[in-house]
Amino acid sequence: MVVGYVLIQVEPTKEVEVLKKLLEIPEVVEAHTLFGEYDIIAKVVTSTLEELTQIILNKIRKIDGIVGTKTLMGAVF
Numbered sequence: 001m002v003v004g005y006v007l008i009q010v011e012p013t014k015e016v017e018v019l020k021k022l023l024e025i026p027e028v029v030e031a032h033t034l035f036g037e038y039d040i041i042a043k044v045v046t047s048t049l050e051e052l053t054q055i056i057l058n059k060i061r062k063i064d065g066i067v068g069t070k071t072l073m074g075a076v077f
Contacts, residue, residue, distance in 0.1 A: 001027050001046075002045070002047070002048060002052050003074050004043075004046075005072040005074075006041070006042045006043075006044055006071050007037075007038040007040075007072070008022075008039060008040040008041070008060070008066055010039040010040060010066055011065045012050055013066055014065030017064075018040060018063055019031055019033060019066075022040065025055065025059050025060070027051075027055050027059075028042050029039050030043040032069045043076075044056070044060075047076075052073065056071060
């Protein structure tokens with residue numbers, strides 16, 4: 001199992017809209033708003049690193065209002 005914590009920067013006033021879209025993605029098991037450099041943190045759980053990469057590139061980064069991401073990865077044993 002691969003876990004990614006995605007730190008997300010969002011256009012001003014789009015935080016709630018982006019948070020709702022993130023929670024529609026089955027692999028996003030948690031998402032919370034933040035204050036500071038990043039606006040949202042999302043916990044993404046997948047079976048493989050390749051799957052995690054595809055979720056971030058093809059689903060998360062394509063959400064309207066997201067201007068940047070940073071991913072911290074780990075593996076669950």
